[in-house]
Amino acid sequence: MKRFPFLDLRRINADYSQALRAAAAHAVDSGRYIGGQEVETFERNLAEYVGANSIAVGTGNGYDALFLILEGYKAMGRLNTGDEVIVPANTYIATVLAVVNAGLTPVFADPDPDTMTLTGDRTEAALTERTRAIMTVHLYGAPAWDAKMGRLATERNLIVIEDAAQSIGAVAFDAGLNGTTTAGSLGHAAAFSFYPTKNLGALGDGGAVVTTDPTLATTVRAIGNYGADTRNHHIYLGVNSRLDPIQAAMLDVKLKEIDAVNNRRRQRATLYGSLIDNPMVRTPYNPGSVWHQYVVRIADGRRDEFREYLDRNGVETDVHYPTPPHRQPCLSSFGVQRLPIAERLAREVVSLPISDCTPIDDVAEIASIINRFK
Numbered sequence: 001m002k003r004f005p006f007l008d009l010r011r012i013n014a015d016y017s018q019a020l021r022a023a024a025a026h027a028v029d030s031g032r033y034i035g036g037q038e039v040e041t042f043e044r045n046l047a048e049y050v051g052a053n054s055i056a057v058g059t060g061n062g063y064d065a066l067f068l069i070l071e072g073y074k075a076m077g078r079l080n081t082g083d084e085v086i087v088p089a090n091t092y093i094a095t096v097l098a099v100v101n102a103g104l105t106p107v108f109a110d111p112d113p114d115t116m117t118l119t120g121d122r123t124e125a126a127l128t129e130r131t132r133a134i135m136t137v138h139l140y141g142a143p144a145w146d147a148k149m150g151r152l153a154t155e156r157n158l159i160v161i162e163d164a165a166q167s168i169g170a171v172a173f174d175a176g177l178n179g180t181t182t183a184g185s186l187g188h189a190a191a192f193s194f195y196p197t198k199n200l201g202a203l204g205d206g207g208a209v210v211t212t213d214p215t216l217a218t219t220v221r222a223i224g225n226y227g228a229d230t231r232n233h234h235i236y237l238g239v240n241s242r243l244d245p246i247q248a249a250m251l252d253v254k255l256k257e258i259d260a261v262n263n264r265r266r267q268r269a270t271l272y273g274s275l276i277d278n279p280m281v282r283t284p285y286n287p288g289s290v291w292h293q294y295v296v297r298i299a300d301g302r303r304d305e306f307r308e309y310l311d312r313n314g315v316e317t318d319v320h321y322p323t324p325p326h327r328q329p330c331l332s333s334f335g336v337q338r339l340p341i342a343e344r345l346a347r348e349v350v351s352l353p354i355s356d357c358t359p360i361d362d363v364a365e366i367a368s369i370i371n372r373f374k
């Protein structure tokens with residue numbers, strides 16, 4: 001029987017095979033294996049892609065990018081240990097671990113039940129006297145931003161950090177704090193992940209901080225380089241988190257195609273949306289999304305049955321995410337409250353196969369298999 005793979009990374013990277021090999025060869029022959037031209041070029045191109053006046057700083061991975069932003073603001077005196085940071089309750093655990101490991105207090109906001117993301121209204125509901133920052137997560141590639149979130153941030157002098165790990169190229173309807181609408185340029189600072197499965201995926205780990213604040217960029221770069229402002233002079237209790245030149249070279253090849261990649265993902269998402277017609281299956285509607293995941297919802301406790309049915313018919317699926325962070329054992333000390341929307345989403349969501357390489361015919365076949373689920 002025909003199988004529909006959830007994600008075929010070999011096939012995705014095969015499209016760039018020649019260019020990736022050439023870029024790797026250049027990095028191998030350069031004699032420079034930390035920093036250098038490959039990293040500088042990719043940082044410049046990424047910054048330009050995200051927005052005017054942006055600065056990009058490569059990091060070891062997406063988690064480190066989040067953590068370094070928070071540590072950077074602490075070093076700048078803008079955040080202090082114990083300050084509250086609002087995070088959406090339905091996110092990948094990395095978002096929350098960065099907050100906790102930076103010595104800050106995560107406050108979980110139940111997401112909007114329609115968009116499945118943080119909104120201005122949901123942010124407002126989680127605000128307290130001690131809120132100092134909002135960590136908005138552009139989940140599944142959909143921008144989690146609206147004018148109200150921007151207004152709250154301005155009025156209350158809150159730092160807005162974007163977890164843009166899943167959302168390079170996504171576009172919000174309302175302008176962000178910089179007057180721009182692209183993911184990564186909406187708030188004060190953004191973290192990108194180049195984990196291999198992300199829309200812009202490296203061939204290993206990689207990440208970046210993007211900001212228009214030159215002081216934050218300099219601070220993040222120093223903290224990620226053992227806290228050194230100049231060679232052998234350490235002003236912060238830093239860490240080691242740098243983007244490898246080989247990964248920077250791979251990413252620079254793929255960055256040139258990211259708009260085409262995202263457009264092919266949009267096409268597939270639009271097709272799923274127009275073809276799936278089953279009262280049991282709720283399809284997502286997120287016009288600005290770059291569709292890192294295409295996530296449908298199955299109510300009435302039938303999610304596992306639906307996934308087994310799809311598997312029997314060759315369709316591989318996944319769940320992002322089956323347990324919300326506040327229900328994870330490591331965060332039990334923070335997760336005393338009930339977060340009904342996040343908990344319901346965790347029971348209902350199913351991610352369908354989607355990538356720029358998923359054949360259009362497969363999308364149609366998967367939709368028709370879904371429509372036969374009773």
Ligand SMILES: *Cc1c(COP(=O)(O)O)cnc(C)c1O
Pocket residue numbers: 061062063064091092094095137163165166193194195205206207
């Ligand atoms: C992937 C991801 C991260 C972490 O990125 P890594 O590169 O794996 O460290 C953080 N937040 C979200 C929402 C992610 O999807």
